Amino acid sequence: MTTDTTTKGTTPDATTPGTPILDARGVTMRFGGLTAVRGVDLTVNSGEIVGLIGPNGAGKTTFFNCLTGLYVPTEGEVRYKGQVLPPKPFKVTAAGIARTFQNIRLFANMTVLENVLVGRHTRTKEGLWSALLRGPGFHRAEAASRARAMELLEFVGLAHKANHLSRNLPYGEQRKLEIARALASEPGLLLLDEPTAGMNPQETRATEELVFAIRDMGIAILVIEHDMRFIMNLCDRVAVLVQGEKLIEGDSVTVQRDERVIAAYLGEPFEGAPGAEEAAEVESAEAHAKAEAQAESAKAEAKTEAQAESAENTTDAASDRSTTDAAPGKENDR
Numbered sequence: 001m002t003t004d005t006t007t008k009g010t011t012p013d014a015t016t017p018g019t020p021i022l023d024a025r026g027v028t029m030r031f032g033g034l035t036a037v038r039g040v041d042l043t044v045n046s047g048e049i050v051g052l053i054g055p056n057g058a059g060k061t062t063f064f065n066c067l068t069g070l071y072v073p074t075e076g077e078v079r080y081k082g083q084v085l086p087p088k089p090f091k092v093t094a095a096g097i098a099r100t101f102q103n104i105r106l107f108a109n110m111t112v113l114e115n116v117l118v119g120r121h122t123r124t125k126e127g128l129w130s131a132l133l134r135g136p137g138f139h140r141a142e143a144a145s146r147a148r149a150m151e152l153l154e155f156v157g158l159a160h161k162a163n164h165l166s167r168n169l170p171y172g173e174q175r176k177l178e179i180a181r182a183l184a185s186e187p188g189l190l191l192l193d194e195p196t197a198g199m200n201p202q203e204t205r206a207t208e209e210l211v212f213a214i215r216d217m218g219i220a221i222l223v224i225e226h227d228m229r230f231i232m233n234l235c236d237r238v239a240v241l242v243q244g245e246k247l248i249e250g251d252s253v254t255v256q257r258d259e260r261v262i263a264a265y266l267g268e269p270f271e272g273a274p275g276a277e278e279a280a281e282v283e284s285a286e287a288h289a290k291a292e293a294q295a296e297s298a299k300a301e302a303k304t305e306a307q308a309e310s311a312e313n314t315t316d317a318a319s320d321r322s323t324t325d326a327a328p329g330k331e332n333d334r
């Protein structure tokens with residue numbers, strides 16, 4: 001892979017819809033005798049959400065690692081806004097590509113806010129001396145960073161937990177925090193590696209909304225995910241990797257109907273399958289809640305009825321008693 005940061009032609013205006021943001025050509029990654037990724041081409045345009053799916057071990061994460069400088073591809077080239085990417089993760093981040101990881105990588109003993117501030121370091125211009133001397137420039141930059149970090153926490157719905165230790169957040173919120181931290185580097189492209197792994201259906205839906213909102217901020221997105229319903233709802237285009245090679249790329253309908261995808265990836269007819277379990281889970285939770293509410297209301301009704309009945313019985317008994325008491329001689333009269 002070419003590793004120089006050279007520009008070919010004019011850098012495209014990333015705000016124009018349909019302008020290539022990411023352009024990966026012939027990416028191949030070999031580990032000894034194993035070819036994990038073989039000759040993969042993939043483009044992500046501005047304003048797009050692109051999905052990358054495939055069975056376990058298909059090479060999805062390896063491909064991500066090639067895009068972010070963690071791996072230097074054995075062959076091929078990756079361009080971001082027309083520039084060949086440098087082979088160092090921090091340089092790739094500085095260039096404008098941010099990512100989240102399959103296994104959450106937060107600083108567990110730092111606060112939520114501090115985690116986001118760490119994500120801003122590639123955008124902070126203040127140097128070492130400024131930090132050491134803590135002059136007005138440093139304080140201004142620090143205040144601006146904090147304000148932006150708080151904005152991002154607000155955006156992902158975690159502002160109220162800014163001072164909590166990240167390790168104390170529930171799992172779904174840790175994933176959101178990872179996204180906020182990635183956004184802190186002000187990327188033009190966000191790579192999400194299984195953003196809904198371990199989430200419940202409600203959290204998955206919320207993540208879907210969050211990803212749309214990120215796209216609406218003008219950030220292109222490439223997402224790996226095993227949750228097919230999530231991918232098919234979200235993505236403008238989906239690419240399928242199987243054994244390191246791109247099998248097909250297209251819109252969700254084309255991908256879902258492709259016989260090879262069904263055979264190689266899904267193993268069974270696709271229709272009705274994606275998210276069926278998840279949908280059933282939501283439905284069952286809703287039905288359970290409804291049944292509980294109905295049972296509660298029936299119980300309350302029965303209680304009211306019982307109370308009314310008992311009050312009536314008491315009144316009847318009292319009136320019987322009073323009748324008996326009032327006419328003691330009546331029985332004997334009969």
Ligand SMILES: Nc1ncnc2c1ncn2[C@@H]1O[C@H](COP(=O)(O)OP(=O)(O)OP(=O)(O)O)[C@@H](O)[C@H]1O
Nearest residue numbers: 031034036054055056057058059060061062063102
């Ligand atoms: N650093 C490495 N050294 C050797 N082999 C590796 C390395 N990283 C990945 N592989 C191999 O490359 C292949 C692709 O793995 P990869 O993790 O990219 O797949 P994946 O599609 O992301 O899978 P999953 O969906 O399970 O995360 C696998 O056979 C894996 O064992």
